[in-house]
Amino acid sequence: MSKSFPSETFMDASVASAGHELERLLQIMARLRDPETGCAWDVQQTPATVAPYAIEEAYEVSDAIDREAWGEVADELGDLLLQVVFQSRIAEESERFDFAGVTRRIADKMVRRHPHVFADAQDIREDRSALSAQWEQNKETERKARAEHGALAGIPLALPALLRARKLAARAARVGFDWPDVSGVVAKVHEEMAEVEAEIASGDRTALQDEIGDLLFSVASLARRLDLDPEACLRQANAKFTRRFEAVEDVLAENGQTPTDCDVEKLDALWRQVKAKEKS
Structure with a gap:
């Protein structure tokens, strides 16, 4: 149709x-x-x-x-x-x-x-890889015209950090700075998590902040390699957490309680109940 x-x-x-x-x-x-x-x-x-x-x-x-x-x-x-x-x-x-x-x-x-639409470029009109290459070539030309140099030029500092991390990693990947497959990115996430755990043990908060930043960057890179938007992933997680926590509050309210009336073990048990109910 x-x-x-x-x-x-x-x-x-x-x-x-x-x-x-x-x-x-x-x-x-x-x-x-x-x-x-x-x-x-x-x-x-x-x-x-x-x-x-x-x-x-x-x-x-x-x-x-x-x-x-x-x-x-x-x-x-x-x-x-x-x-x-x-x-x-x-x-x-x-x-x-x-x-x-x-x-x-x-x-x-x-x-x-969009020269494939507004100019005589029928040969690339149906070729998605050619369209993507043409788009990036045009953007690169525009960056050079603005005297912006380097693979990372022109990525706004004001972007949300996760979105900017994804764009930085994607731009670096275009010039070959990337893992050959997704397993390399997964290994990097595990490596950064181990470094976070080491800094937690050391008690060095400055180093801990640095390592958590590296962990978040590697997770954003993993999302990129899986063709996912890390901002969208986190928004989805935020919505899920909100939904489940409010469900826990509703259960407690039925008994005249609030989260502050309970210890963490009871809250965790209720959380698991809500989670299981969602998946059933």
């Missing part, structure tokens, strides 16, 4: 509607930032003070998608878009760039990185 796509008429109407709403949003932001009649809070913001909100909103988008809460996804994407508009407006006021420049750059970049 062929995939169904919206008609050209529908797409044209959607683009026109999007343009209208985007223009409205830009006007709203301009009014909010007006030093005379705008919102005092919005006027006071700087690129640095607004930046953390973009990270927060991106995570809220991801969370809504994970929960398949599609109505919330639309809301959260709007919140994320607002951060782009907000930063662009602040930059425009200082004549650094504007929203049109932002959209133009990403549009140009997408065309540049």
Whole structure:
């Protein structure tokens, strides 16, 4: 069965509607930032003070998608878009760039990185390995144009640590710095765990922090080799822990108790019961 796509008429109407709403949003932001009649809070913001909100909103988008809460996804994407508009407006006021420049750059970049779609490159259109190589070649060209040198250049420091670890390991692997198979990564995880245990025994907290960091990095590398996202794995573990711990609290509440009323042995026993119930 062929995939169904919206008609050209529908797409044209959607683009026109999007343009209208985007223009409205830009006007709203301009009014909010007006030093005379705008919102005092919005006027006071700087690129640095607004930046953390973009990270927060991106995570809220991801969370809504994970929960398949599609109505919330639309809301959260709007919140994320607002951060782009907000930063662009602040930059425009200082004549650094504007929203049109932002959209133009990403549009140009997408065309540049997809020559198999926007240029005569039919021979690689169906070859995924060729597409991946072309994508990385284009990104490397862009990094060189920004005077970024080295295999690890351009990986943002502000990324969540596990995500950045995965990207660092993946970038190093492209130039041959990687284990030949996944067993080497598993062995590295065990090696780092042994070093953590040794530092626990030594009592050297500085060295212990360093070794735990190495352990986490090796686990992120293992996830990469298994084609898994370590951030997604940890989010899943967080959700599972939350679900099971709250189930333990519910069991205790039925008897008028809370976790603080119990010793660790009882809590562990309840935890095992909840875990077994989930798997049954």
